[in-house]
Amino acid sequence: MKAYFYDNLPGDQRLPHDSGKEVTVAELEKVGVLYFRFPDVEGVNTLAAERGYKNRDEIIVSPEKMGAIYETKVRQFFDEHLHEDEEIRYIRDGAGYFDVRNEGDEWIRIKLVKDDLIILPAGIYHRFTTDDTNYIQAMRLFKEEPKWTPLNRTEGLDENPYRQEYVTQFLKAQAEQA
Structure with a gap:
C-alpha cells in the first residue's frame, strides 16, 4: 500500500498521479x-468474524473478463460517490487505486496491491480505478447480503444520514482536535 495526495493534473485516471506528498496509515x-495486510485468507477470515462480515464474493475488473463494458465501468467506478455501508476490499491479484476525500476535501490516493485490505467507512466520498495494468481481482466483504449501491456526489448528498454520521464521527472530530 502506498498513500499520497493526488496531484490533480490532467491525464489518464489509471496513472499514479503522485504529488510526492505521502500520507501515513495514521492519517x-x-x-x-x-488498512491491513494479510498474506493469506486466514487473516481476512479472522477480521471478518471480528467485524461481523457474513458474506463475500470476488470480482475481476479487466478488459478480458468484462469485455466491451470495461472502459465504461472503470469510468463509472471513478465517479465520486459514497455508500451507506462500509466498503471492504481484499486484493487477491493485480492493483488499483482508491481515492478518498480528507477533511479539506482533497483527494488522497491509495494504491493497493495483492494482500492489501482496505475498509472505507459508510459515508466517505471516494472513487476507484484500476492502475495502468487494467487488472485487479478483489474479494468484497459485506455485513449483510451483498449490495453495492453508489450514491454519486451531488448537491444535497451531504444531507444523507450516513454522510452526516461520517462527518460527525471523523471530519468534525478532526477539526476539533486541530
Missing part, C-alpha cells in the same frame, strides 16, 4: 480508512 485512520 488514513483519521478519515476513517482502515
